[in-house]
Amino acid sequence: MSNVLKSSIFKLLRDRTFHVTLIVGGILAVLISLIYYIIDLSLSTQTNGPIHAMATGSNMLLNSVSPVQNFGIAIPINLINIIVAEFTYGTIRNKVIVGYRKTQVYFGLFIVGLIFSLTLAFFYVGFSVALGCIFGGFNPSGSYTSLVRNLSGAAIAEYIGMAICVYIFITSLALFFATVFRHVGGAITVNILVLIFFMILPIIFLATFSSDEEVRNAANAVKWFDPIFYQSITVNLALASLVAFDQDANFVAGIISPLIYAAIFFFLGMYIFAHRDLK
């Protein structure tokens, strides 16, 4: 098993897609922080003093850590590219021929997928936060995040913990569709459609229910079924300030839900992979 992992990691580090995605992440972080900085500058001209509302480390953290916003979306797309290439060029079959079980090969792909996702995510988040801090400090008084979110150290750790679980789910989902479709176009399309479905799920509840109480109850229920509930921009913008969440229950739901989905897609994908012929 360690040989499968060693070879897959070696291949990943040599993969151009990995390096290109890393560069794209860096460029995106610079662009977004610059845009936020320009917004802050334009706000500053309307007031007496300097404004650090958007281009702050904390705001960049909350914006960049989400696996379903901006760069987060690029990660599963590129991961699918890498996995499908294993099928296209037949490199995956070499491991089966020399005696690895298909379940081992699939597990190896999952681990490499996780390394890919988390490395890129940590790089992007770290770089974004560093840029935000340079422009406006971490969480100055009056910043957007200081108004809408509790940003204690524990809250940040919980948010990052939940985001890691969502990355595990997203990796499992991307691997599943790449394995089932073995075709970049189909796998990416369906993968994005599934993510969009989970992203708009809270909007459906917002549109369906009118009173705060109803929305609150719906949100408290759906957070157990929507693996990206806390990373969804709709939640951040529309529900966060509206719904008085129970912090502990939120954290449990934010951890459990994506992990359950990750496990379902992982084992389903492994079963399909083990029982389907390899070309």
Add this chain to the structure above:
Amino acid sequence: MEETYIVETHNLTKTYSGRNVVNNVNMHIKKGSIYGFVGENGSGKTTIMRLIMGLSIPSKGDYSLFGVDWKKSEIYKIRKNISAIVETPSLVVSMNAYDNLKYACYYCGIKDLSIIEPTLKKVGLDNVPKNKKVKNFSLGMRQRLGIAVLLLSSPKLLLLDEPMNGLDPEGIKEVRDIIYDLNKQGITILISSHILSELEKVATDWGFISHGNLLEEISSQELNDKCAKSIEVGYHDGNKLEEAIKKIGISNYKNSSNSSFRIFDDIKPLDLLNKLKSEGVEIEDINTSHGSVEEYYFDLVRNGGNNNE
């Protein structure tokens, strides 16, 4: 003494969309043999190879590798003795030749990476620039690199599906030499190729397949005997030769030109020569005229797997 088979299949069947692409195949590959696998496109050769490699799951029937049934858990250990090229070598096109071999070393569990350079040299890729990616390789270079990957793991069984595809004559010869050398080292080889003339030079055993049915398994010696369709006898005196032919009991012959007779009866050339000499016939020359493997295969398909008539 019982024959040792490295690969043995029992009624092996693979069905796609209700159609048997491999149909009750009973195949036997002897230890140390080079098994030439011949069949038209879509005959089921590649599917059988995929089944043996563990890439596909049989719909019916069984197979064993080195005496171990494919359903047993030991089979995964056994598979470590196998290397294969299916249709085209499976390479990471975004990496160079050296990194491809390094990658293969890692998943094969080879710790000594110093074997990479000599292996590249063996297949003639040692002078390729390091920055040249496999995606810029010619088909021939890719085939060579694919063979280099095979050589790394010191396999006991090699499965080669069209390994000479896209190679120039020099490359074909190199691959043939490699196959021959590996077999000399005791490696059993299953090889399919459309270049039957090349296969003839290396194969020790043959399997002929058509439309998913294994028509015949035969040794090279038997195939040679069967392909030796006629003996051509050159003469000075045609009348005297014909008289002698009749006298020694040859019934199936014809005067093929103004200077030779062709004998189609089942008789060894040396026996015929001795008999004609004893009749006092002066013979100009005597040759066996071989039919090709290709002709043999087509006859086999036409006769539904029976070329004994």
